[in-house]
Amino acid sequence: MASAAEQLAANMNFGAFNKATELKKRLWFTLGALIVYRLGTYIPLPGIDPVILEDIFRQQAGGILGMFNMFAGGALGRMTIFALNIMPYISAAIIMQLMTSISPTMAQLKKEGEQGRKKINQYTRYLTVLIATMQAYGIAVGIEGMTSSAGAAVTDPGAFFRFTTVVTLVGGTMFLMWLGEQITARGVGNGISLIIFAGIVAGLPSALAGTLELGRTGALSTGFIAFLLVMAIVVIYAIVFVERAQRRLIVQYPKRQQGNKMYGGESSHLPLKINTSGVIPLIFASSLLLMPTTVISLMANTGPEWLTTVSAYMGRGQFAYNLTYSLLIAFFAFFYTSVVFNPEETADNLKKYGGFIPGIRPGKNTAEYLEFVLTRLTVVGALYLVIVALLPEMLISRFNVPFFFGGTSLLIVVTVTMDTVAQVQSHLLSHQYEGLIKKSRLKGRRG
Numbered sequence: 111m112a113s114a115a116e117q118l119a120a121n122m123n124f125g126a127f128n129k130a131t132e133l134k135k136r137l138w139f140t141l142g143a144l145i146v147y148r149l150g151t152y153i154p155l156p157g158i159d160p161v162i163l164e165d166i167f168r169q170q171a172g173g174i175l176g177m178f179n180m181f182a183g184g185a186l187g188r189m190t191i192f193a194l195n196i197m198p199y200i201s202a203a204i205i206m207q208l209m210t211s212i213s214p215t216m217a218q219l220k221k222e223g224e225q226g227r228k229k230i231n232q233y234t235r236y237l238t239v240l241i242a243t244m245q246a247y248g249i250a251v252g253i254e255g256m257t258s259s260a261g262a263a264v265t266d267p268g269a270f271f272r273f274t275t276v277v278t279l280v281g282g283t284m285f286l287m288w289l290g291e292q293i294t295a296r297g298v299g300n301g302i303s304l305i306i307f308a309g310i311v312a313g314l315p316s317a318l319a320g321t322l323e324l325g326r327t328g329a330l331s332t333g334f335i336a337f338l339l340v341m342a343i344v345v346i347y348a349i350v351f352v353e354r355a356q357r358r359l360i361v362q363y364p365k366r367q368q369g370n371k372m373y374g375g376e377s378s379h380l381p382l383k384i385n386t387s388g389v390i391p392l393i394f395a396s397s398l399l400l401m402p403t404t405v406i407s408l409m410a411n412t413g414p415e416w417l418t419t420v421s422a423y424m425g426r427g428q429f430a431y432n433l434t435y436s437l438l439i440a441f442f443a444f445f446y447t448s449v450v451f452n453p454e455e456t457a458d459n460l461k462k463y464g465g466f467i468p469g470i471r472p473g474k475n476t477a478e479y480l481e482f483v484l485t486r487l488t489v490v491g492a493l494y495l496v497i498v499a500l501l502p503e504m505l506i507s508r509f510n511v512p513f514f515f516g517g518t519s520l521l522i523v524v525t526v527t528m529d530t531v532a533q534v535q536s537h538l539l540s541h542q543y544e545g546l547i548k549k550s551r552l553k554g555r556r557g
Contacts, residue, residue: 133298133537140297143289144308150192150285151185151309155278157271158189158253163263166256184313189253189263191282196305198242199234199287200397204442206234207449238287239280246279247272298537299530306393307526310519342520345498349524352494353388356381357487359480361465378465380456382484385491387446389525392499392518394446395438403431432504436496443492453480495521 154160167187185192209216210230219226250272256263264271286305293301321338324330358379403424423430457477466472470479499518 133534136296136298136537137534140293140299140304143293143297143301144304147192147286147289147305147308148312150282151190151312152188153191155189155191155193156274157265159261159263159265160188162258162261163187163189163253163256165258166263184309191278192286193249194242194245194279194283195309196283196286196290196302197397197400198245198283199238199290200302200393201241202234202237204394204398205237206230208445211445211448235284235287238283242280242283243276246276249279250275298533299526303389303393303522303526304530307523310523345520346524348494349498349521350528352384352491353525353528355384357384357483358382359467359483361460362468363463363465380460380467382451382480382487383491384487385443385494386451386484386488387443387491388529389522390446391439391442391492391495392521394442395435396518398438399431399435432500436500439495439499440492443495444488447484447488447491451484453477453484456480 164187185195206216210220211217216230219229222229253275254262254264254267254271290301290305293299293304297304321330321335325332325335358381361378361380363376363378424434454477457473457480460466460476461472467476467479470476498521
């Protein structure tokens with residue numbers, strides 16, 4: 111079976127893609143949805159002076175606002191209807207997943223299958239509205255206090271401006287949440303991840319042009335720009351290497367006799383990825399950290415003095431920010447790994463089908479061994495995520511290079527690309543299998 115799959119994968123070419131009409135429809139739908147998203151990042155909020163706002167954000171491009179603006183695909187800097195992006199939905203999803211782990215009621219809902227999943231999704235949407243409303247109000251208040259040498263960013267501040275801003279931003283977030291779900295269901299890849307991916311990729315050309323301009327003016331040396339590009343290539347190579355790395359546990363199946371024939375006795379392997387959680391810890395950590403700190407940064411000049419202090423300590427590149435970011439990444443690496451892989455359930459399935467790990471007794475001992483191995487792998491995976499996220503960020507914040515060359519953005523882009531390509535290959539493989547089955551049926555009827 112494995113050799114047949116490898117042969118089919120090797121034979122995948124443009125002709126096979128051309129015949130896969132379902133896959134082409136999914137790809138066109140995904141592309142169309144992402145184009146709609148990008149168009150929305152250029153529709154400004156009512157009552158905003160875009161020229162003044164652009165000048166203000168240019169001055170703060172090296173801080174938290176610049177990093178959140180990268181995830182929003184430039185929508186925050188232009189203060190458009192998608193300024194909050196998909197981050198409130200991600201925050202709500204994190205809270206609901208935590209609740210399913212600590213709340214017996216939510217845990218029971220999770221066990222109810224499809225019906226329970228629908229209820230949890232509905233609760234997630236309600237929570238998204240609540241979080242987005244609070245964040246949108248904080249942004250509205252923060253924008254009202256923004257001024258530059260050319261004047262105020264808001265032409266007519268007041269209750270009506272705050273109301274329209276909150277309604278527009280919450281509506282934009284809910285639309286993106288719906289769009290992401292549609293991409294997942296009717297397109298290719300994970301819709302939420304692709305929306306974030308599209309926002310980052312859209313800013314890469316201007317970031318590269320800006321870096322080259324800094325080199326032309328002498329702000330950055332040619333050697334440092336070359337070092338930056340080499341560092342980006344090394345980080346990409348490291349990401350691909352670790353994301354594909356696995357710890358393979360040998361699983362043996364006993365021989366059994368049925369009549370005069372012997373069955374079983376073969377060995378297989380259980381693949382455990384070093385980074386089981388993928389890019390999720392970085393997205394979750396960024397969502398929980400960036401949105402509150404962004405609102406605090408916007409309100410620092412108009413709110414109480416403690417907001418200014420918090421904004422200073424939680425500035426990008428500061429020790430408090432790096433420490434909090436690292437702890438959140440490590441926490442979500444362990445948390446999400448426990449969500450997607452259950453050692454006890456895996457051990458029960460192995461025991462059910464007669465499989466065992468050599469030297470380990472089936473059942474409880476196997477579950478404990480799997481948990482031991484998975485914990486060690488997750489420690490390595492979490493450390494890898496923290497290094498990839500922070501080391502390039504420290505260099506970039508020190509030399510004021512665009513965020514798009516940072517480890518977080520590169521990890522998201524590379525991982526989402528790998529996952530999407532894997533799904534495309536899966537669709538192609540499925541299409542070729544269907545073609546072979548149809549041909550065999552036709553030959554059988556003729557025979």
